[in-house]
Amino acid sequence: MMNEPEVDDVAFLTGNNAKKQVLYSDNSGTEKIRRIVCSKQQAFCVTGFVLIFLLIIAMVASFARPMPRCPIVTSATEFRHTTPASTNLIPTAKTGEIFPWHDIRLPPFIMPVHYNLFLHPNLNTFENSGSVNITFQVTMQTNFIVLHSKELNLSRTVVLEGDDRTIPVLQRLEYPKHEQLYIEVDGTLKPYREYTLWIDFKKHLEEKLEGFYISSYKSTDGQKRYLATTHFEPTSARSAFPCFDEPAMKATFQLTIVHDESHTAYFNADVFQTASYGNGLSITVFDKTVRMSTYLVAFVVCDFKTLQKTNADGINVRVAVPPEQLEEAQFALDTAASVLHFYQMFFNISYPLPKMDMIAIPDFGPGAMENWGLVTFRMTTILYNPSETSSESQEHVATVIAHELAHQWFGDLVTMQWWSDLWLNEGFASFMEYLGTNHVEPEWKMMDQFIVSTTQDAMSLDSLESSHPVMTDVDDPVEIEAIFDAISYKKGAAILYMLKNFLGMDTLKKGLSVYLNKYRFKNAQTEDLWDCFTQVALTSTHLNVSKIMDTWTRQKGYPVITVRLKHRLVILEQRRFLLTPPEYDDAAPSDLSPYGYKWFVPVTYITDQSDKENMFWLNMTDGQFFLPARTKWLKLNVNQTGFFRVMYDEGLWNTLINLLRTNHKVFKPADRANLLDDALTLSRVGILDSGLALNLTRYLENEEDYVPWETAILHLEILDVLMQESAALSLFHKYMLKLLKPVLGTLGWEDEGDHLQKKLRSAVLVTSMRFHDELTVSQAKKYFQNWMQNGKKVPPNLRNVVYGAGVKYGSKEEWQFCWKQYQETQVPSEKRLLLTALGNTQDMWQLSQYLNYSLDKNKIRPQDTTLVIAVAARNPVGRLLTWRFVRMNWPQLLEMFGQGSFSMDMIISETISHFSSRFDYDEVKTFFSGVEVGSGMQSLQQSLERIRANIRWRENTEASVIQWLQQNANFS
Ligand code: BES
Ligand code: ZN
Numbered sequence: 001m002m003n004e005p006e007v008d009d010v011a012f013l014t015g016n017n018a019k020k021q022v023l024y025s026d027n028s029g030t031e032k033i034r035r036i037v038c039s040k041q042q043a044f045c046v047t048g049f050v051l052i053f054l055l056i057i058a059m060v061a062s063f064a065r066p067m068p069r070c071p072i073v074t075s076a077t078e079f080r081h082t083t084p085a086s087t088n089l090i091p092t093a094k095t096g097e098i099f100p101w102h103d104i105r106l107p108p109f110i111m112p113v114h115y116n117l118f119l120h121p122n123l124n125t126f127e128n129s130g131s132v133n134i135t136f137q138v139t140m141q142t143n144f145i146v147l148h149s150k151e152l153n154l155s156r157t158v159v160l161e162g163d164d165r166t167i168p169v170l171q172r173l174e175y176p177k178h179e180q181l182y183i184e185v186d187g188t189l190k191p192y193r194e195y196t197l198w199i200d201f202k203k204h205l206e207e208k209l210e211g212f213y214i215s216s217y218k219s220t221d222g223q224k225r226y227l228a229t230t231h232f233e234p235t236s237a238r239s240a241f242p243c244f245d246e247p248a249m250k251a252t253f254q255l256t257i258v259h260d261e262s263h264t265a266y267f268n269a270d271v272f273q274t275a276s277y278g279n280g281l282s283i284t285v286f287d288k289t290v291r292m293s294t295y296l297v298a299f300v301v302c303d304f305k306t307l308q309k310t311n312a313d314g315i316n317v318r319v320a321v322p323p324e325q326l327e328e329a330q331f332a333l334d335t336a337a338s339v340l341h342f343y344q345m346f347f348n349i350s351y352p353l354p355k356m357d358m359i360a361i362p363d364f365g366p367g368a369m370e371n372w373g374l375v376t377f378r379m380t381t382i383l384y385n386p387s388e389t390s391s392e393s394q395e396h397v398a399t400v401i402a403h404e405l406a407h408q409w410f411g412d413l414v415t416m417q418w419w420s421d422l423w424l425n426e427g428f429a430s431f432m433e434y435l436g437t438n439h440v441e442p443e444w445k446m447m448d449q450f451i452v453s454t455t456q457d458a459m460s461l462d463s464l465e466s467s468h469p470v471m472t473d474v475d476d477p478v479e480i481e482a483i484f485d486a487i488s489y490k491k492g493a494a495i496l497y498m499l500k501n502f503l504g505m506d507t508l509k510k511g512l513s514v515y516l517n518k519y520r521f522k523n524a525q526t527e528d529l530w531d532c533f534t535q536v537a538l539t540s541t542h543l544n545v546s547k548i549m550d551t552w553t554r555q556k557g558y559p560v561i562t563v564r565l566k567h568r569l570v571i572l573e574q575r576r577f578l579l580t581p582p583e584y585d586d587a588a589p590s591d592l593s594p595y596g597y598k599w600f601v602p603v604t605y606i607t608d609q610s611d612k613e614n615m616f617w618l619n620m621t622d623g624q625f626f627l628p629a630r631t632k633w634l635k636l637n638v639n640q641t642g643f644f645r646v647m648y649d650e651g652l653w654n655t656l657i658n659l660l661r662t663n664h665k666v667f668k669p670a671d672r673a674n675l676l677d678d679a680l681t682l683s684r685v686g687i688l689d690s691g692l693a694l695n696l697t698r699y700l701e702n703e704e705d706y707v708p709w710e711t712a713i714l715h716l717e718i719l720d721v722l723m724q725e726s727a728a729l730s731l732f733h734k735y736m737l738k739l740l741k742p743v744l745g746t747l748g749w750e751d752e753g754d755h756l757q758k759k760l761r762s763a764v765l766v767t768s769m770r771f772h773d774e775l776t777v778s779q780a781k782k783y784f785q786n787w788m789q790n791g792k793k794v795p796p797n798l799r800n801v802v803y804g805a806g807v808k809y810g811s812k813e814e815w816q817f818c819w820k821q822y823q824e825t826q827v828p829s830e831k832r833l834l835l836t837a838l839g840n841t842q843d844m845w846q847l848s849q850y851l852n853y854s855l856d857k858n859k860i861r862p863q864d865t866t867l868v869i870a871v872a873a874r875n876p877v878g879r880l881l882t883w884r885f886v887r888m889n890w891p892q893l894l895e896m897f898g899q900g901s902f903s904m905d906m907i908i909s910e911t912i913s914h915f916s917s918r919f920d921y922d923e924v925k926t927f928f929s930g931v932e933v934g935s936g937m938q939s940l941q942q943s944l945e946r947i948r949a950n951i952r953w954r955e956n957t958e959a960s961v962i963q964w965l966q967q968n969a970n971f972s
Contacts, residue, residue, distance in 0.1 A: 091175055091177065093173035093175050094174045094175070095173065097173055099175040099178075099182060100144070100182060100184075101144075101146045101175075104178050105475075106148070106246055107146050110136055110142070111136060111138070111139065112136045112243070112249055112251040113251055114134070114251055114252045114253070115132060115134050115135075116254050116256075117132050117241055117254065117256070118132070118133075118256045118257075119256075119257045120257070120258040121212070121228040121259070121301060123227075123228060127202065127205070128205050128228075129200075130200070130240075131198070131199070131200045131201070132197075132199050132201070133196060134147075134199075134242075134251075136194075136196075136197060136244075137195070138189045140191055141188050143184060143185055143186075143187065143189065144183060146181065146182050146183075147181050147183075147243060147245075148180055148237075148244065149180070149199075149201075149243075150176075150179040150211075150236075152201040152203050152242065153202040154174070154242070155199075156200040157172050157200075159183065159196070159197055160195065160198065161196075162193075162194060170184045171183070179235070179245075183197070201241065203239075203240075205228060207857070209231060209363060209364065209862065210239070210899070210900075211232070211237075211239035211240050212228065213228070213229060213230070213231070214228055214229075215228075215363040216362065216363070217362040219322070220324050220826070225302075225322075227301060227303070228300070228302075229300045229302070230297070230298045230299055231364065232294065232295045232296070232297060232298070232371075233295040233369060234419060234480045234481065235295070235477040236295075237294040237295055238294075245295070246293075246294075246418070247293045247415050247416060247418065247419065248415070248418065248523045249293070250293050250521070252290065252291055253289045253292070254269075254288045254289070255269075255285075256283065256285045257283070257286075257299065259282055259284065259301045261276065261281060262303060263302060264304065266298075266299060266300045266302075266320065266357055266374055267286040267298070267374060268289045268297060268299075268353075268371060268373045269287040269288065269353070269373065270286065270287050270354060270355055271284055272286055272287045273285050290372070290521065291521045292372050292412065296411075298374045300359055300376070302320075302359075304321055304322055304359065305326050306320045307321075307330060307333045309333055309334075309337050311337035311341050312337075313341055315340060315356055317337045319332050319360075319382065320359040321360040321382070325383055325826065330384075331384035332358060332377075332383070332384065335401050335440055336358060338439070339402050339437075339439065340405055340408075342435075343405060343406060343436065347409050347512060349413070349517060352413065352520075353373045356373060356405075357373060357374045358374075358375045358377060358382060359376055360378075361376050361378065364378045364379075366378075366902060368400045368401075369404070370403075370407030370408065370429070372408065373408075375404045379831075380829055381397055381400040382400075383397070383828050383829070384397050388793075388796060388829065388830055389829040390762065390799065390829065391762075391796070392797075393829040393832075395441075398441060399437050401436075402434075402435075402437045402440075403432070403436075404429070406436060409516055411425040411428075413516060414515065414520060414522065414523070414524050415522075415523050416523065416525070418474075419474050419480045419483065420474050420483075421471060422488045423471065423488040423491075424492075424529065426484065426489045427492015427493050428492070430489045430492060430493035431492070431496040431500075434449075434454075434493075444755050444756070447670075448670045449706075450493075451640040451670055451674065452673060452710045452714070454493050455640055455643065457490050458487065458643075459491075459643065459645070460681075461490075461942065462487060462556065462558055463685075464579055464942050465580070465582070465591075465945060466941040466942045467557065467942070468483075468938070469487075469555055470492055470495070470553040470554075471526055471554055478899065478935045479935075482935045482936075482938050484902065487556075494643050495549070495552045497641055498552075498602065498643050499533070499545070499549065501602070501604070501642075502543070502615065503533065503537055503541065504541075507533070507537055507541065511532050511533035511536045511537065511545075514532040515532040518532065530545045530550070533545040548600040551600050554595070555595050555597060557578070558599065558644050559575060559576060559598075559601060559644045560574070560575060560577035560644065560682070560687070561573070561603060561636065562574075562575075563634075563647065563649060564649045565634070565651065565652055568626050568627045568628075570624060570625050570634065571624045572616075572622055572623045574622060574644075575597070577644075577645050580945065580949045581685070598621070599618070601618040601644055603637070603644075604636065604638040605635060606634075606635050607631045607633060608631060609628050609631055613638045632655070633659060635656065635671060636648075637674055638671065639668060640673065640677070645678050647682055647688065650692075653679075653692055653696075654692075656675060656696075657692070657696045657699070661699045661702075669706075669707045670707060672705070672707075672708040673710075676697070676711045676712050677715070679692070680697075681715075684718070684957070686957055690960050691964045694964050694968070697712065697739065698971065704746060704760075705760070706757070706759055709743070710760075710763060713764075717767075720771075722916060722950060722953055722954065724879075726962065728965050728966070731962075731969045732965055732969075734969050734970075735968070736767070736768075736771045737768060737771055737773050738969070740767060740768050740773070743760070743764055744764055744775075744776070747764065748761075749779060750795075751795035751796065758797045759797070761797060762798070762800060765801040766800055766804060769804060769805050776805070780798075781810075783798065783802040784805065784806030784810070784814065787802070788806070788814065788817050799833055800833060800836070803818060803834060804836070804840050805840075806818070806837070809842075812843070815841055832867070836867070839868060839871030839878070840875060842877050847875065847878050848881055851868065851869070851881070851885045854869060855892060865893075865896065866897065866903045866907055869885075869886065869906070873914075879914065882911050883912065893907060894931070894932060894933075897934070898933075898934030899935060900935065904935050905939040907936070908933070908936045908943055909939055912944075912947065913943040913947060915947045916950035916951055917951065918951060924944065925944065928940055
């Protein structure tokens with residue numbers, strides 16, 4: 001084992017000493033170390049003095065003040081929090097004393113300026129010794145400071161004025177409930193002077209997915225290799241080092257890290273110097289970062305290799321991955337280099353760092369994380385192997401990269417003031433990822449795809465009473481986690497798409513550039529963004545962007561526009577669209593909205609007279625306009641750029657349906673997708689006659705485009721789930737297979753064509769397998785046998801249907817074969833595909849065992865547990881089994897994922913939201929009323945609302961669907 005330096009050995013390099021190191025102009029390693037050693041001796045003297053001094057102070061204080069007094073000096077009194085009447089509400093520190101700061105938010109009068117961080121993570125013992133030296137200022141007199149610290153073993157704490165005058169520390173209290181640390185000094189801290197807080201700490205690093213944690217991978221020779229890595233967003237920086245962990249408390253950071261000499265360290269900034277530290281160790285000192293938020297700090301120590309290239313703007317782009325997978329990093333490198341250049345041009349602001357590192361982390365919670373200059377990824381979101389990875393997964397890699405790189409401007413350069421404006425980060429990145437990907441891969445038609453994967457999905461969630469406004473008040477870490485949801489991401493992105501459409505791309509770009517320039521290295525709120533757009537839009541379009549957009553961000557939901565045609569007059573009315581109208585749902589009390597659930601709606605339309613897009617504004621009101629004479633048809637919401645639904649009158653619907661059936665190409669693919677989405681949603685809630693919506697789907701026998709098909713498949717799968725226990729289920733499958741037959745015939749089984757054709761082939765094959773199409777199943781089985789018996793690899797885009805059918809229609813042997821492949825393959829996309837396929841088994845015992853595997857970290861990584869639960873819950877055979885499994889293992893799942901919003905959302909919604917009986921509803925309610933749900937509370941409310949809607953569908957609509965199927969399923 002390595003010889004570990006003691007705490008003092010570790011601490012001497014931090015703070016002023018470490019800061020001084022990088023100021024040396026001398027670049028020679030030996031000279032540097034000599035100077036470091038000199039400062040070590042000085043540091044010992046200071047340390048000894050400080051310790052003795054602290055001891056005296058502590059003794060005096062304990063005799064003089066047995067009871068803690070209120071520590072807040074008069075000048076900070078306006079921030080004092082009155083002590084609650086009931087004593088059990090009084091915040092109590094770990095040691096039993098009263099914790100004097102009552103607010104979960106930090107005092108606003110203390111501002112960090114710079115952090116010097118020293119770390120020595122030992123990858124044999126997993127012990128991390130650290131020391132942080134924070135320079136800060138106060139804006140008013142005070143004798144205390146409050147910052148964040150979570151589960152850190154704190155030791156020496158020193159406060160200095162300037163570089164050297166020690167101010168005695170009277171009290172250091174920790175309050176785990178608010179993850180805060182309170183430090184009271186004997187003296188007054190005065191405005192605009194520079195102070196330094198120096199804290200030593202230790203922490204045992206764990207194999208988790210947040211904070212500073214341990215991850216591992218197996219090299220090709222079977223050896224287990226460890227790495228230490230971070231994930232901080234939103235509130236885990238405080239568990240890696242004491243810090244002011246709020247997004248607006250920006251500062252600069254400098255890291256010095258000791259590591260094995262066979263390892264490399266990565267940080268947000270470039271390496272300043274690496275030198276030997278003795279005993280097989282190295283010490284790496286990094287440059288100072290730019291001013292940034294704590295949640296964007298990242299560091300990794302590992303033995304990866306890198307691919308590197310300099311992009312058109314001279315930025316050094318690198319991808320770091322396990323050595324064996326270097327080749328699979330090429331696509332990510334090329335994409336990143338090009339997207340970074342595109343954004344720089346688009347925003348008209350240079351990327352402010354000299355480098356962009358992207359690193360693959362074998363155990364990682366979210367898909368990826370935008371740490372400034374050091375983006376962390378799951379293996380599946382960065383590695384691409386052209387002969388193994390499907391088009392869909394390749395597209396995912398590109399969009400995740402484009403998303404995280406957009407954050408380098410939206411989020412990193414300009415950060416939201418507080419988490420309640422999270423959408424400014426995530427909504428923007430989710431919008432920009434499409435423009436970025438579109439730039440590198442124009443033939444992928446990303447903006448058409450946007451409406452299916454973003455607008456339609458967001459509208460589905462936002463039709464619930466238990467949805468929330470884009471801007472939402474949040475306070476504590478659990479609430480903050482919970483707003484990383486489809487509203488912040490997808491509704492945020494969709495309303496920006498709508499904004500782009502009515503402002504025009506040029507005005508959008510100008511507004512963004514004004515905003516990013518004005519708030520660079522600072523923080524902003526939603527109003528600030530709208531003000532910038534108003535400023536640029538007023539000159540060209542006279543639109544008050546704030547007024548318009550407030551109706552989309554400050555109230556939840558969206559409108560359904562009803563359209564009636566009287567001769568040439570078009571009459572429009574808007575009202576809120578709900579999956580369950582309030583008159584049917586007494587379980588969901590409706591909230592009031594400051595805007596009365598009315599919106600400024602940019603209604604676009606096309607007619608047969610011209611395919612030029614027209615626009616009509618509904619200004620929180622209803623409205624009407626005239627059509628030109630002899631207009632034969634009218635379609636609203638062109639390309640589904642608006643965030644609303646359209647309910648036509650019967651005559652207009654029938655005209656549109658006839659057009660689709662006779663000549664669907666008069667509409668663009670996005671318009672066809674929009675008509676499907678509106679018709680199938682409106683009929684599900686009972687606004688539109690379900691026979692009419694199903695009549696519309698008949699046109700699909702002629703459909704050959706990806707976007708409308710993907711829309712239809714998603715809706716028809718919902719119908720499939722709702723009809724699982726219906727006598728007409730096989731009739732429904734028969735109808736579906738009839739619709740799918742022509743497109744299946746056209747596409748065939750060759751993995752060829754353009755990107756969207758490949759994606760379409762893959763999607764329709766999986767769907768027809770789901771609906772038990774004999775031809776598809778037998779063909780897929782042939783491919784599977786050929787793979788299992790003769791080792792013949794399956795073309796990438798056919799793998800999901802082939803693996804899926806192989807397991808679903810196979811025996812234990814096929815399952816075991818896939819399980820073995822899963823364990824052996826090094827290709828991340830393949831691992832994910834196999835995990836999905838394994839959940840298709842029809843054997844209850846096998847599925848139950850598979851679910852148990854998902855909790856065994858030696859078999860399946862915890863980052864993938866939720867995927868296994870989701871695929872098992874989607875398998876009709878596994879629905880009840882998975883629900884039972886989730887209940888049985890709830891304490892463990894809560895322990896593993898209770899804090900993480902993505903995972904809790906997935907576990908809860910995937911296992912329960914398909915239920916459609918009162919009995920199941922009551923059972924779900926009873927179970928969850930007796931347990932804690934962590935950050936899944938919102939998801940639980942939404943799932944319960946969906947179940948109520950399902951029950952209503954079965955009571956009110958199912959019969960008419962069955963009747964229609966009986967009359968039409970055999971169409972010829
Ligand atoms: N900032 C997020 C990562 C994150 C998610 C942190 C949840 C904390 C909680 C990152 O930019 C992100 O959004 N990642 C996405 C990928 C993206 C392409 C939608 C993800 O993790 O799925
Ligand atoms: Zn993001």
